[in-house]
Amino acid sequence: MPAFHTYKNPALATDLVVFGYQDKALSVLLLNRKEAPFKNGWTLPGAFVGLEETLAEACRRILDTKLGLRSIYLEQLYTFDTPNRDPRGRVISVAHFALVSQGKLTAVAGKMANDVRWFPVTDIPVLGFDHRQILSAAQERLRAKILYQPVGFELLDENFTMPELQDLYECILGHSIDRRNFRRKILDAGFVELTGEKKEGLQNRPADYYNFNKKLLPQHFHLNL
Amino acid sequence: MPAFHTYKNPALATDLVVFGYQDKALSVLLLNRKEAPFKNGWTLPGAFVGLEETLAEACRRILDTKLGLRSIYLEQLYTFDTPNRDPRGRVISVAHFALVSQGKLTAVAGKMANDVRWFPVTDIPVLGFDHRQILSAAQERLRAKILYQPVGFELLDENFTMPELQDLYECILGHSIDRRNFRRKILDAGFVELTGEKKEGLQNRPADYYNFNKKLLPQHFHLNL
Structure with a gap:
């Protein structure tokens, strides 16, 4: 513990x-945890923060060594401090969330875990610690954020059709959106552009591919979906 | 330090x-700080978090003992962890922001400070630590938040006129707003109501007093100001 103050530090x-x-x-x-507490139980990936690393570095270390994921979108979520949230002692957790297009990357369990697996947010097992609460906060943040920042594109492949983008928004927001309104509001926001390519479908007529263009992003937008 | 892990904890x-x-x-x-670092310099009020207290409790302790302020709006802002942000060693700060109607309360310097003073955000002195950065983040959060949550009312007296509310929004957003548009959008959002009383002015005709009614607050709103 640093000598310059007399408080005992939470971990x-x-x-x-x-x-x-x-x-x-x-x-x-x-x-799936190999060790107690919550041995053989499911939790979010996490780690203690080292004295010499920043929070973002600790997150990148988890993504790299525990999950085999690199170069993905990362954002600080909230700091959780409920007493007894960790049965081992006082631990404060600065939770972060990350976004990845599953098609791009495969997660691999590091040596600390029995298993690592994607669970649909609609079917989450019992989670250790206060991780259900952290997950709920992250879902809430993502729902709010997708309306005023272009975070959704982190979850998609580089090129996507308008129906694919709408599926993503409906999935995150949890409600259906009128197709024409969605299309109009996204195009009005102005940050997607036609690639000139089309997706060939088996049943439908070919759909235009769009991509996200950061340069077209307005300083402020708010999608009223 | 807790015995259950081998990391040294940042303070x-x-x-x-x-x-x-x-x-x-x-x-x-x-x-204004009595002691080093930044002795006789201006900083945000702060404190180390005790092992037995939550972050919110630490904040309430600061508000109470260092500032003499009770029962004011408090919200977690962001966790700051730039290395060397504190010259004494590794300190991670979970910053919070609080809102108060200055007319309601008087801040009093505790024994740890030379002075405590309100500074207009347009005229801030050099601040110690990374506190300029924390202040900027708080201003940005307030600017965003006032458009979709009724936090502005925490800064006003219970009853206010429409011009007074508009002054507050213009001050926080940093730009002027058309008077009729502002009035219409606030009334459309639906969470203020007439009190039936009027403010008697010297030069102008009496202005209606409104107050904020939490019961009228819609689940979601976004003011496009």
């Missing part, structure tokens, strides 16, 4: 909500 | 951005 950890999206389903990456 | 602190509003000016409460 400091970070827990990660990694959202993935594939086949019209929003999922979250969970670890 | 954990909280710093508080207390916003006040009076006479058409948004202000922030700063302490």
Whole structure:
């Protein structure tokens, strides 16, 4: 403990909500723990924060060594401090969330876990610690954020059709959206553009591919969906 | 240090951005430090977090003992962890922000400070630590939040006129708003109501007093101001 103050420090950890999206389903990456507490139970991936690393570095370390995931979107969520949230002692967790297009990357369990698996957010097992609460906070943040920041594109492949983008929004927001209104509001917001390519479908007529263009992003937008 | 893990813990602190509003000016409460580091310099009020207290309890302790403020709006802002943000060693700060109607309360310096004073956000002195960065993050949060949550009312007296409410929004957003549009959008949002009383002015005709009614608050709103 540093000598410059007389408080005992709570332990400091970070827990990660990694959202993935594939086949019209929003999922979250969970670890099955090899060790107590919650041995053989499912939790969010997490770790104690080292004295020499930043919070973001601790998160990248978890993503890299525990999950085999690199270069994905990462954002600080909230700091959780309910007493007794960890049965081992006082641990404060600066939770983060990450977004990944599941098609792009495969998660791999590090040596600390029995298993690592994507669970659809609609079918989450019992979670250890206060991780259900952390997950709920992350879902709420994602629902709010997708309306005013282009975070949704982190979950998609680079090129996507308008119906694919709408599926993502409906999945995150949890309600259906009128097709024409959705199309109009997204195009009005102005940050997607036609790629010129089309997706060939078996049953439907070919759908235009769009991509997200950061340069077109307005300073402020709010999608009223 | 708890025995259950082998990491050395960074020290954990909280710093508080207390916003006040009076006479058409948004202000922030700063302490003049009695001791090093930044002796005789201005900083946000803050404290180390005790092993037995929650973050919110640590904040309430600061508000109570260092500032003499009770029962004011408090919200977690963000956790700051830049290395060397504190010259004494590794300290991670879970910053919070608080909102107060300056007319309601008087801040009093505790024994740890030379002085405590409101500074208009447009005229902030050099701040110690990374407190300029924390203040900027709090201003940005307040600007965003006032459009979709009724936090502005925490800064006002219970009864206010429409011009007074508009002054507050213009002050926080940093730009002027068309008077009729503002009135229409606030009334459309539906969470203020006429009190039936009027403010008697010297020069103008009496203005209607409104108050904020939580019961009228819609589940979601977004003011496009």
